[in-house]
Amino acid sequence: xxxxxxxxxxxxxxxxxxxxxxxxxxxxxxxxxxxxxxxxxxxxxxxxxxxxxxxxxxxxxxxxxxxxxxxxxxxxxxxxxxxxxxxxxxxxxxxxxxxxxxxxxxxxxxxxxxxxxxxxxxxxxxxxxxxxxxxxxxxxxxxxxxxxxxxxxxxxxxxxxxxxxxxxxxxxxxxxxxxxxxxxxxxxxxxxxxxxxxxxxxxxxxxxxxxxxxxxxxxxxxxxxxxxxxxxxxxxxxxxx
Amino acid sequence: xxxxxxxxxxxxxxxxxxxxxxxxxxxxxxxxxxxxxxxxxxxxxxxxxxxxxxxxxxxxxxxxxxxxxxxxxxxxxxxxxxxxxxxxxxxxxxxxxxxxxxxxxxxxxxxxxxxxxxxxxxxxxxxxxxxxxxxxxxxxxxxxxxxxxxxxxxxxxxxxxxxxxxxxxxxxxxxxxxxxxxxxxxxxxxxxxxxxxxxxxxxxxxxxxxxxxxxxxxxxxxxxxxxxxxxxxxxxxxxxx
Numbered sequence: 001x002x003x004x005x006x007x008x009x010x011x012x013x014x015x016x017x018x019x020x021x022x023x024x025x026x027x028x029x030x031x032x033x034x035x036x037x038x039x040x041x042x043x044x045x046x047x048x049x050x051x052x053x054x055x056x057x058x059x060x061x062x063x064x065x066x067x068x069x070x071x072x073x074x075x076x077x078x079x080x081x082x083x084x085x086x087x088x089x090x091x092x093x094x095x096x097x098x099x100x101x102x103x104x105x106x107x108x109x110x111x112x113x114x115x116x117x118x119x120x121x122x123x124x125x126x127x128x129x130x131x132x133x134x135x136x137x138x139x140x141x142x143x144x145x146x147x148x149x150x151x152x153x154x155x156x157x158x159x160x161x162x163x164x165x166x167x168x169x170x171x172x173x174x175x176x177x178x179x180x181x182x183x184x185x186x187x188x189x190x191x192x193x194x195x196x197x198x199x200x201x202x203x204x205x206x207x208x209x210x211x212x213x214x215x216x217x218x219x220x221x222x223x224x225x226x227x228x229x230x231x232x233x234x235x236x237x238x239x240x241x
Numbered sequence: 242x243x244x245x246x247x248x249x250x251x252x253x254x255x256x257x258x259x260x261x262x263x264x265x266x267x268x269x270x271x272x273x274x275x276x277x278x279x280x281x282x283x284x285x286x287x288x289x290x291x292x293x294x295x296x297x298x299x300x301x302x303x304x305x306x307x308x309x310x311x312x313x314x315x316x317x318x319x320x321x322x323x324x325x326x327x328x329x330x331x332x333x334x335x336x337x338x339x340x341x342x343x344x345x346x347x348x349x350x351x352x353x354x355x356x357x358x359x360x361x362x363x364x365x366x367x368x369x370x371x372x373x374x375x376x377x378x379x380x381x382x383x384x385x386x387x388x389x390x391x392x393x394x395x396x397x398x399x400x401x402x403x404x405x406x407x408x409x410x411x412x413x414x415x416x417x418x419x420x421x422x423x424x425x426x427x428x429x430x431x432x433x434x435x436x437x438x439x440x441x442x443x444x445x446x447x448x449x450x451x452x453x454x455x456x457x458x459x460x461x462x463x464x465x466x467x468x469x470x471x472x473x474x475x476x477x478x479x480x481x482x
Contacts, residue, residue, distance in 0.1 A: 145388075147386075147388030147389050147421070148388050148389070148391060148392055149392075150389060150421045151389055151390075151392075151417040151420060151421050152465070152469070154420055154421055155420075155462060155465055155466065155469075156466070156469055164474070164475050167475050167477065168469075168472060168474075168475045169469065171475070172469065172472070176392040179392060179395055179396075180388070180391045180392050180395055190477065192477065202477065204477050212476055215473055216472065216473070219471075219472050219473055220468070220472060221396060223468035223469075223471055223472065224393070224396055224465075224468055225396065225397070226468065227461070227464035227465055227467065227468040228393070228396075228397055228409075228410065228413065228464070230460075230464055231409060231413070231457065231460050231461060231464065232456055232457070232460055233405070233409075234405050234408050234409045234412070235453055236408065236431065236433065236443065236445050
């Protein structure tokens with residue numbers, strides 16, 4: 001499995017992805033699930049992929065081919081993020097159908113970035129090829145093993161969260177997911193995009209020996225235990241059935 | 242959907258279940274998902290059910306009928322918890338097959354309790370009718386919407402946790418699930434079984450206006466925000482790609 005998420009706050013965007021891929025227990029590998037496409041000072045895209053590896057790899061390589069060929073329909077030609085998401089969705093859908101369709105070949109994507117002076121944004125592209133923007137109150141999107149890491153995002157992320165808070169919260173969400181699900185694992189990739197910077201250079205990778213990931217893991221574990229310890233003691237006498 | 246969990250610590254057992262049932266958005270109701278069967282001073286069972294409501298209701302009413310008829314095969318006759326789980330599994334499987342099988346009619350159960358002087362224990366009965374005990378290191382079992390509330394259980398519950406800690410942690414796990422998933426909701430039922438007490442009387446129900454549930458929700462929210470705020474600040478400079 002996979003866990004990828006993107007957060008869209010006023011200050012910009014944060015993308016985080018794990019790198020574990022498995023096709024059966026004997027075929028566990030690491031693949032980057034974060035793909036960047038940048039035309040300096042003009043348009044920036046980050047695409048995260050989850051699901052069938054052959055489908056996601058094919059979609060990414062078709063996007064690259066589209067950019068090289070300068071076709072009508074490529075990330076350099078789309079008018080806005082929605083059109084970019086439509087484009088990724090249609091490539092994905094076509095690729096799945098080519099192999100007979102069905103849930104085996106399904107893939108989901110998060111497409112985010114900024115085009116010119118438009119606001120930065122993120123979209124979730126479903127296996128069917130259609131897409132959604134995040135809700136205003138919880139401005140993040142997830143693909144893959146999304147449930148374990150959702151509660152902390154719901155509690156912390158707001159539109160006015162800083163990029164630093166958002167990136168830290170995304171790493172905590174990833175940490176909770178890795179702890180509860182073995183099919184999600186490092187290296188963990190993080191990309192922080194500052195609004196209007198038109199630069200994708202703040203990209204980082206933490207492997208399984210990362211001292212910083214270990215620090216987050218230990219500090220969060222200790223802080224959570226303490227937070228739990230400071231809850232009001234249980235009062236089970238009141239509402240006896 | 243549903244979220245039910247059971248915890249088996251040295252001191253005894255804790256069971257927690259939500260009560261929301263939906264069969265389409267127009268048919269949201271509340272049903273208790275916690276069923277108790279007690280033969281004083283001899284054997285105690287708690288059964289939690291998730292999945293197709295017709296299947297779970299049928300299984301419970303067949304268990305009740307079995308107890309009344311005094312048949313060979315009923316909860317009063319089984320030798321141990323595993324046999325009880327097998328019995329529930331076979332009733333569930335038969336009921337599903339009666340309606341053609343398939344995922345629509347599937348149901349899962351947690352069967353827990355204590356028989357005589359045997360150690361109290363819990364089992365998870367899969368839709369196929371087979372069952373498992375919990376792992377020694379993480380002595381809890383979940384059915385239904387289990388992922389949102391798993392990380393906190395993994396961090397807190399150990400075999401030597403007290404019944405109070407276990408019940409509080411189960412309520413926090415339920416709170417995280419309700420916050421992230423609308424199909425899980427109150428009343429929340431809690432049953433605390435003290436080892437060798439052979440009493441199922443410590444049973445409590447918290448409805449949506451429960452002051453105690455609100456307190457847990459607010460305290461946990463505040464404590465989590467604080468725990469997050471005390472994490473080491475993000476250091477993204479080190480591992481630049």
